[in-house]
Amino acid sequence: MNTQSIKNPSGHGEWRNWVLPYILVAPLMIWLIATILIPVVTVVYESVTSATFVGTVGDFVGFKNYVSVLKDPHYWAAWRNSIGWIVGCTILQTILGFSLALLLNSSTGRLGQFARTWSIVAWITPTVVVSLIWRWIFNGSYGIFNAFLMTIGVISEPLSLLGHPNTALMTAIFINVWRWFAFTAVILLAGLSTIPKELYESASVDGAGIMQKFFSITMPSLQNVTFALVIVGTLWCFNIFDQIWLLTLGGPLNATTTVPVYLYRGAFESFQIGRTAAASVITALLLLLLAAGLIKLTQPKD
C-alpha cells in the first residue's frame, strides 16, 4: 500500500480506486479464512492429539489416530457406502435431470413457464420435510407405497425399504435424487438455452432425427456444463449429511453410514475428537485424489 502512494503521490482519487477492490472483497475473504482456513488448521492440529470430548485439549499422540482410522473396517465400509451414494445419486440425477431439462426446454407458453418455476418445488422443500414425507410413504406398516404394490399384486408382504440393510441405501439415494434432480435440470437448462436454434434447424434440413440431434448437437454443447456438474455434483453429493441422518441415522446396521455420517457419529456420539479429526484429514486427502481423477476422466477434450 505504501509503495503505491509513493508512486502516485498526487492522486487521492487514484489511491481510493486502487484500494477499493480490496475493501470490497475483504469481508468475504476474512469470512472464508475464519470459517474454513482456521478450522482446517485446527483439524490438522487436533488430529495428532488424544482429545475426546468436544472442547477438551488432548496430549500429543503422533500418528496414532491416523493408524487407528486406517485400520478401522467401519471407516472403509463408510467409504464403500459413500461411493455407492455418489455413483447412484450422480447417475440417477443426471438421467432424470437431463430428461426434465429437455422437457422444459421444449415447453413454451403458460404451462411451460409454470413447469419451469414449480418443477423445482422438491428442492425448496426442507430436508426434514422430505424425510418425513418419504419415511411415511415407504413405511412398512402404513405406507401408501407398500399398500399400492400389494393391491396391484407385485408383492405379498410389505417391504421395509428404509429399514432393511439391502435396500436402505438405494432408497435413500432415490429420495435424495427426488429432492435434487430438478435443480440439476435447471442448471442444464441454462446450458441448453445457449445452444443456437439454427444448429438444430440446419440439422433438420440435413434430415437428422431427434436422437441424432441430441447426440451430435446437444451432448457436445453441454460438455462444459456437465463437466462442472460432475465435479461439483460429486463433491456436493459426498457432503450430504442431513438427508441421510434424517432418514435413517446411518442405519440399519450401518447400511447408510456414509463418511459424513461416520464423522458426525465419531464427534458427537463416540466423543473421539482427535480420531475424528484424523478421519477428516484422511477423507480430505482421498477426496482430493477422487476429484483429480474425475477431472482427468471427464475434462472436455478441446
Next chain:
Amino acid sequence: MRINKWKMIKWIVGLIVAFLIASPILWIVLSSFKTADQILIPRLWSDSWTFRHYRELFTDTPYLMALQASLKLALGTTAAALLIVISASYAVYRMEFPGKKLVQKIMLITYVFPGILLIVPVYDTMSRIGMTDRLMSIVIMNVTFIAPFCVWLMRGFFKAVPITLDESAALDGAGSFRILFSIILPLLKPGIATVAIYSFIMSWTEFTFSSMLLSSEVNRTLPITMNAIMGQYTVRWGQTAAGGVLTLLPVILLFAFVGKYFIKGLTEGAIKE
C-alpha cells in the same frame, strides 16, 4: 407422424415427472387434514377431515417459536450474504486488481469444500468463543457455504450490464461507490433477487450445523424442532404432518411470488457469456 410420436412421448414423460414431483407433497398436505382414526390408513383420500392437527401444532408444540427462530436465521443469513456477495462480486467482475485470481481460487475451493469435514473444529472454535447456542453462529456458517456459489451466480448479471455505463459515469466524475449504488445496483435487481432467494432457501433447510450448535428451545429452528417432534416415542402423525406442511409453506409462499425470477436468474444469469 414423426412429430406426433415425439409429442406423445413428451406428454407421457411430462406427466410421469409431474406425478413424481407433486404426489409426495400432495400426500403430506392431504394427510395433515385427516382425522386421527384415518391418518394411518394407507390410501390417498379420507372419510373425514379436520383442522385439529394444526390447532394442536400451535398449542402443544414449540412450532411458533421455531418459526420465529427460522425466520430470524433466514433473514439474517440473507442480509449478510447479500452485503458480502454484492460487494465481492462487484470487485471480482468489474475491477482489475492484483490478487484477483487468488480470490477466485479461494472461492472455488470453498464452493466445493465439503463442510462436513469441519464439524469438529467449527464446534470447538464456536464453543471457545462462546458462540454455541446462538443463531449468529449458524448465520456465519451459512454465509460461508452460500456466498461462493452466489458470487458465481452474479457473474452473468454483471455481464448483462454494459461496462460502458460504468465508464461514462466515471467520465462524469462519479466515484466507484456512486457508480455501484446509483447505476449498477438498480440494474442488478434480478441477480440480487436470485441470491436472496437462494440464501433464504438454503438457510431454511439447514440442519447439520444447527443440530450441533443450537440447544435452547428459543433458538431451535424448524428443522431441529420438526425432527424432535417426529422422533418422539409416540409419534403424533397429525401434528407431525401439519408441522411438515407449515415448514414447507413459507418457502412455497416465497416461491409463489418470486420463484419465476429465481429460475430465470439461475438459467439466464448463470451462463451469459
